Amino acid sequence: MARRYEVRLAGTGGQGAILAGILLADAAIRDGKNVVQTQSYGPEARGGASRAEVVISDGDIHYPKVLQSDIILCMSQEACDRYGGQIREGGLLILDQDHVSRAPTTRAVRAPLTSLARQATGREIVANVVGLGMLTALTGIVSREAMEAAVRDRAPKGTADLNLKALAVGFAEGERIRREAR
């Protein structure tokens, strides 16, 4: 079986965890990978737990859900409490420290995704895409070009520039963290 990369993006309904999953999956296809994206959310339009799961592989993907995450992005305390510990050894846990104060490990990468989004674009709503930018820079699981193309094509109508800006901010933050870690 080809190596599976399993990504879980979790937050509160309305934060865009599922859109982030769709963007990541779309980018993976642009990179020539196989991908499956699934979601889990409550009956509410906003609020309630919401998560997207993305499985990326060079081969067939049979089981479509996450078994043990390689990468987790948590955008709420509830999501972190629930999924933060379910990570593969050597995996990457990214937390939006504007919403998450308690982490299950000191190894988590913390960044103020919501504040970064607000400062760079004036809109907190794109914190999810800031997170995606960070995730892309930190893991290289998809290429930056593919991620940008996915955002350009799939961002809600009229928000492509806003989201591309958010992606760039996240990518720069990810690069910075990576440099510091060296």
Place this chain on the structure above:
Amino acid sequence: MTTEPSARLMQGDAACAEGAIAAGCYFFAGYPITPATEIAEVLARRLPQVGGRFIQMEDEIASIAAVIGAAVGGAKAMTATSGPGLSLMQENIGYAAMTEIPCVIVDVQRLGPSTGRPTSPSQGDVMAARWGAHGDHPIIALCPSSVRETFDLTVQAFNFAELYRTPVILLLDEVIGHMRERVTLPSPEEIELVERPSTTVPPEWYKPYENFPADVPPLMPFGTGYRYHITGLHHDERGYPTNRSDEVQPWLDRIFRKIERSLSEILLYDADGIENAETLIIAYGATARSARYAVEKARKRGREVGFLALKTLWPFPEEVVEHAAARLHRVVVPEMNMGQIALEVERVIGRHKVRRVNRADGEMIQPAQILAAIEEWA
């Protein structure tokens, strides 16, 4: 893996909608319900683009009624719903079976009963698809396990409906309906389409329920000069109500026969590793993906595991299952319900040979659960 230019990310519900368009669906009537709403959403945009009609109805009863009406008018027609809506549609699904009007009913299964958990998957409507409408009637139900298969089986559902003048139920589940997956859709020339049997006999000779030819009489569209009667009452060859037993029983025999004589075309499945198997897994829908994962793991551990993925659930592929399990004493049937297809498998091969793996808590069956069932017996 290389990227074909046409490879794209697509949701199961969207693939169902695109499959309907590719099949020549011209009419959709429905009422939104999670997790089937995206099918309506896509078709509301796409059908007008191809000259078709989309109507949002006041409820599911009206939706299936409008679909049946459109089909009598000559259109390939479809509706899509989930469990609660399927319950409401059952009377008119029986009407479509009784009047032999082709139509496609998509049920994206969510956790029931009742309102249940609207956003969570289940395979709890398998028996409802078979026996939800009262009275004896045949039905065809298909069940895909990937986005591409959703496209293909939607086309197939229309083809079967038209070929056999029968309602066809397409059973998705929330996982398959909402899942987005890398997919390459076939080009139009690769898609085999079937048109409804027609006739050139003059209108005054036409009998809509005649046993001619080959158990499936032609269905002429209303509005083309062919005037005939349609009723949910038992009817004679011309469609008028009858109380004559010697007309009712032959009709029932015929509508069962028209499906049974074509089983080799209708029964769709994938089988592998059956010949050397010590254990057989039978699965369908989203659970077939968990099962496939578990089968590959088990084979790596040296277990001889056969895999039968069912795409046609109704009519139940009795002979296929009987043949696949003939030498075996261990058959594992995982499903996201309390045991529905397992009942059929047990009926065919005997209860003591079957190990059920059930889950009805709104989560997919995990490969580890199926692996455990394989190992338990090994």
